[in-house]
Amino acid sequence: MSSDEETGPVEETVFTWGAPPLKFGAGAADEIGFDLSQFGVRRVLVLTDPGVAALGIPQRVAENLARYGIDAAVHDGVHVEPSDASFAAAVEHARAEGPWDAFVAVGGGSSIDTAKAVNLLLSCGGELMDYVNKPIGRAAVPPRPLKPLVAVPTTAGTGAESTAMCVLDVLSMKVKTGISHWRLRPALAVVDPLLTMTLPPEVTASAGMDIVCHALESYTARWYADSARRAPEERVTYCGSNPVSDLWCEKAMALIARSFRRAVHSGGDGGGTGDGGTGGGAGDVEARTDMMMAATFAGMGFGNAGVHIPHANGYPIAGMVKEYRPSGYPQDEPMVPHGQSVSLTAPEAFRFSFSAAPERHLRAAELLAPGTASEESEPAERLPRVLTRLMRDIGIPNGIGGVGYGESDVPDLVPGTMKQQRLLSTCPRPVGEEEIERILLNSVQNW
Amino acid sequence: MSSDEETGPVEETVFTWGAPPLKFGAGAADEIGFDLSQFGVRRVLVLTDPGVAALGIPQRVAENLARYGIDAAVHDGVHVEPSDASFAAAVEHARAEGPWDAFVAVGGGSSIDTAKAVNLLLSCGGELMDYVNKPIGRAAVPPRPLKPLVAVPTTAGTGAESTAMCVLDVLSMKVKTGISHWRLRPALAVVDPLLTMTLPPEVTASAGMDIVCHALESYTARWYADSARRAPEERVTYCGSNPVSDLWCEKAMALIARSFRRAVHSGGDGGGTGDGGTGGGAGDVEARTDMMMAATFAGMGFGNAGVHIPHANGYPIAGMVKEYRPSGYPQDEPMVPHGQSVSLTAPEAFRFSFSAAPERHLRAAELLAPGTASEESEPAERLPRVLTRLMRDIGIPNGIGGVGYGESDVPDLVPGTMKQQRLLSTCPRPVGEEEIERILLNSVQNW
Numbered sequence: 001m002s003s004d005e006e007t008g009p010v011e012e013t014v015f016t017w018g019a020p021p022l023k024f025g026a027g028a029a030d031e032i033g034f035d036l037s038q039f040g041v042r043r044v045l046v047l048t049d050p051g052v053a054a055l056g057i058p059q060r061v062a063e064n065l066a067r068y069g070i071d072a073a074v075h076d077g078v079h080v081e082p083s084d085a086s087f088a089a090a091v092e093h094a095r096a097e098g099p100w101d102a103f104v105a106v107g108g109g110s111s112i113d114t115a116k117a118v119n120l121l122l123s124c125g126g127e128l129m130d131y132v133n134k135p136i137g138r139a140a141v142p143p144r145p146l147k148p149l150v151a152v153p154t155t156a157g158t159g160a161e162s163t164a165m166c167v168l169d170v171l172s173m174k175v176k177t178g179i180s181h182w183r184l185r186p187a188l189a190v191v192d193p194l195l196t197m198t199l200p201p202e203v204t205a206s207a208g209m210d211i212v213c214h215a216l217e218s219y220t221a222r223w224y225a226d227s228a229r230r231a232p233e234e235r236v237t238y239c240g241s242n243p244v245s246d247l248w249c250e251k252a253m254a255l256i257a258r259s260f261r262r263a264v265h266s267g268g269d270g271g272g273t274g275d276g277g278t279g280g281g282a283g284d285v286e287a288r289t290d291m292m293m294a295a296t297f298a299g300m301g302f303g304n305a306g307v308h309i310p311h312a313n314g315y316p317i318a319g320m321v322k323e324y325r326p327s328g329y330p331q332d333e334p335m336v337p338h339g340q341s342v343s344l345t346a347p348e349a350f351r352f353s354f355s356a357a358p359e360r361h362l363r364a365a366e367l368l369a370p371g372t373a374s375e376e377s378e379p380a381e382r383l384p385r386v387l388t389r390l391m392r393d394i395g396i397p398n399g400i401g402g403v404g405y406g407e408s409d410v411p412d413l414v415p416g417t418m419k420q421q422r423l424l425s426t427c428p429r430p431v432g433e434e435e436i437e438r439i440l441l442n443s444v445q446n447w
Numbered sequence: 448m449s450s451d452e453e454t455g456p457v458e459e460t461v462f463t464w465g466a467p468p469l470k471f472g473a474g475a476a477d478e479i480g481f482d483l484s485q486f487g488v489r490r491v492l493v494l495t496d497p498g499v500a501a502l503g504i505p506q507r508v509a510e511n512l513a514r515y516g517i518d519a520a521v522h523d524g525v526h527v528e529p530s531d532a533s534f535a536a537a538v539e540h541a542r543a544e545g546p547w548d549a550f551v552a553v554g555g556g557s558s559i560d561t562a563k564a565v566n567l568l569l570s571c572g573g574e575l576m577d578y579v580n581k582p583i584g585r586a587a588v589p590p591r592p593l594k595p596l597v598a599v600p601t602t603a604g605t606g607a608e609s610t611a612m613c614v615l616d617v618l619s620m621k622v623k624t625g626i627s628h629w630r631l632r633p634a635l636a637v638v639d640p641l642l643t644m645t646l647p648p649e650v651t652a653s654a655g656m657d658i659v660c661h662a663l664e665s666y667t668a669r670w671y672a673d674s675a676r677r678a679p680e681e682r683v684t685y686c687g688s689n690p691v692s693d694l695w696c697e698k699a700m701a702l703i704a705r706s707f708r709r710a711v712h713s714g715g716d717g718g719g720t721g722d723g724g725t726g727g728g729a730g731d732v733e734a735r736t737d738m739m740m741a742a743t744f745a746g747m748g749f750g751n752a753g754v755h756i757p758h759a760n761g762y763p764i765a766g767m768v769k770e771y772r773p774s775g776y777p778q779d780e781p782m783v784p785h786g787q788s789v790s791l792t793a794p795e796a797f798r799f800s801f802s803a804a805p806e807r808h809l810r811a812a813e814l815l816a817p818g819t820a821s822e823e824s825e826p827a828e829r830l831p832r833v834l835t836r837l838m839r840d841i842g843i844p845n846g847i848g849g850v851g852y853g854e855s856d857v858p859d860l861v862p863g864t865m866k867q868q869r870l871l872s873t874c875p876r877p878v879g880e881e882e883i884e885r886i887l888l889n890s891v892q893n894w
Contacts, residue, residue, distance in 0.1 A: 017469045018469065023461060024463075027460055
């Protein structure tokens with residue numbers, strides 16, 4: 001029953017939710033040998049990027065695997081902000097050196113997403129575009145279970161360890177898209193806060209804003225029951241906010257409220273410069289633990305509910321970067337870190353979406369700034385105000401102007417956002433080109 | 448690093464958590480054909496008990512499977528309160544009629560637990576006692592993945608659809624034990640509140656008290672970090688309360704507070720008499736939905752954290768039943784429904800455990816009775832008072848006296864509790880024979 005001619009569309013009554021098993025805590029990364037031995041595997045490929053490899057973490061994982069009689073090879077060629085080309089290169093490498101019984105991803109979202117794609121193609125055959133979301137690709141369903149993938153995040157940000165999708169740039173079409181199917185979900189998420197102790201403050205701040213946006217966007221996503229009923233064949237991974245994603249997002253916001261500023265300001269010694277950082281220092285284990293938990297929890301939420309305007313805007317903001325080179329990151333090429341790109345329009349986006357779900361916006365503001373959000377008397381301003389206060393405190397650039405865009409660039413950014421219809425349709429309030437243009441214009445400066 | 452001679456045992460820093468993917472909502476049970484078609488299966492065994500079979504639900508599932516080209520057979524021979532003998536009979540039936548590509552369990556905890564055991568033995572070979580927990584069995588690790596099991600609860604109670612364990616009576620030893628391994632976790636939990644609309648009020652009340660105890664016992668379980676560090680090989684399914692199980696349990700309690708009394712008093716027409724009920728009536732969909740969600744959420748919690756004294760006491764209270772025949776249940780043999788057996792000593796058990804985790808007991812009382820728990824001035828009395836008030840309101844018997852036990856029976860009950868050391872060790876306060884005896888004596892009458 002997808003509709004009823006007399007009464008109009010029947011509303012949705014069903015939501016879906018899934019998450020990988022989780023091993024969480026200090027030292028968890030040193031148990032992966034045992035965990036993979038339970039799957040009876042013999043040969044494992046560890047995927048990582050050069051910055052994380054330089055910290056020695058993937059090598060430590062490989063040595064732990066060896067202790068359980070598992071042969072492990074480290075491939076440190078993962079490209080940060082992966083593309084169809086970089087996925088293909090990783091797949092080619094894995095095919096040439098394979099076969100593999102399992103995979104371990106050690107790194108940020110780039111490493112984990114690349115490993116998901118490698119696992120998919122080596123387990124199920126075919127070409128990347130067979131599986132990429134429509135209309136870019138053919139959105140084929142993986143025909144069989146994938147090999148076990150253990151995801152080990154080294155930043156508190158993307159939550160990619162919790163989700164069943166991966167994101168990539170399709171270079172020839174200048175578009176960001178993804179592959180999304182429950183079979184991509186890692187067999188195990190191993191989340192060890194000790195891996196993040198030396199992240200420089202700028203990386204902690206940017207990655208943390210990705211968490212904030214995941215939690216806020218899925219908490220304010222269109223309620224699952226406010227859509228027309230889908231046939232089982234039509235169900236999608238992102239079903240809108242629902243009672244389970246709410247649980248995770250609310251807790252992620254509470255953890256952010258308690259520890260984000262502290263993780264930035266006293267998290268490490270801040271001496272690092274690379275992706276993943278190279279600083280030493282004892283840092284603040286409790287704050288790092290909260291941030292890592294917040295990232296994983298927000299992933300458990302948005303990985304099922306979805307994200308909307310701020311992430312949709314983040315794609316062109318990152319993709320059309322001019323000369324911006326953020327401190328704390330490698331200086332060899334211009335970039336807008338993902339967490340900055342998705343947060344720069346968030347205050348204005350939530351000002352826009354407020355009227356469609358006021359209670360949720362107010363509750364989110366209260367969770368992110370307990371006891372102080374209500375100092376702002378205009379309800380629609382509470383969440384934007386909480387966000388701009390946070391972003392100022394942790395050194396996020398002041399709007400898209402802070403990363404090099406002016407009002408005259410807005411018309412060029414809008415089409416990149418409008419391509420993300422899958423995301424925009426998750427917004428609780430209908431949003432078109434004009435609204436996106438206004439949100440971008442009002443985000444040139446956030447304070 | 449499991450200990451350090453100079454500083455004593457190192458405390459645990461790691462917790463684990465896992466749950467099946469979830470499809471939740473009215474009508475979800477009518478999508479199982481599609482869901483199993485995704486696994487490429489051809490022949491499926493649907494396991495259920497005679498009471499649920501009489502309602503026609505398993506047959507409806509089988510017909511839905513047929514629509515996707517899947518051959519399905521219904522076996523309605525599951526024994527309520529399963530034993531090694533009933534598990535063996537189900538395994539024998541399944542082996543004789545097999546092979547099967549997947550299993551569907553439709554029913555209460557008995558059907559779901561039986562299906563877990565059948566799936567284990569048909570997927571991995573061997574005998575039941577190979578896998579049963581030590582010291583009763585050999586606690587062998589399942590050597591390979593099990594076939595897909597879809598778990599479809601028809602009562603809001605056990606939460607067995609969420610967990611990776613099954614419980615059985617070992618008849619020859621007169622002991623209750625289980626099989627516990629992450630590979631037993633269902634491939635999908637399909638939770639459809641419409642399946643519970645006609646449960647009679649007595650069944651709603653008893654099963655609901657199982658939810659309350661799951662949530663309370665895992666919320667007050669020993670905190671995971673308050674144990675000595677385990678090597679990865681030594682980790683167990685039940686790791687104590689932790690940040691993830693807390694999320695689920697807190698929400699389960701809030702749902703209980705909102706809807707338990709209503710589900711009992713206006714949930715259906717109360718005309719049923721069988722296990723699963725046979726009453727008609729439109730009932731209260733919202734209250735039924737909340738209760739079904741509470742059961743699943745509490746399962747997501749206790750299935751990882753564990754339960755303690757109330758459940759340990761429930762085993763002998765149910766196992767040594769004399770002449771008690773509860774209304775709303777089949778009258779052909781005496782029985783103490785599981786949800787009654789685990790709740791009758793709960794008020795006194797939480798009076799006992801209060802001092803080990805006072806904040807958690809107070810918070811639980813507040814969640815279960817928002818705004819009224821604090822009317823009781825003695826803090827240790829708040830949770831017991833909330834529970835006895837609830838149990839009176841929904842018609843739960845007044846203590847173990849209400850199901851036929853007197854003070855003179857207590858010495859006979861104690862050994863049955865003391866056999867449950869795995870559960871008792873989850874209590875936040877050390878508990879021995881004397882304490883159990885006192886808790887049982889003080890539970891002969893609860894009000």
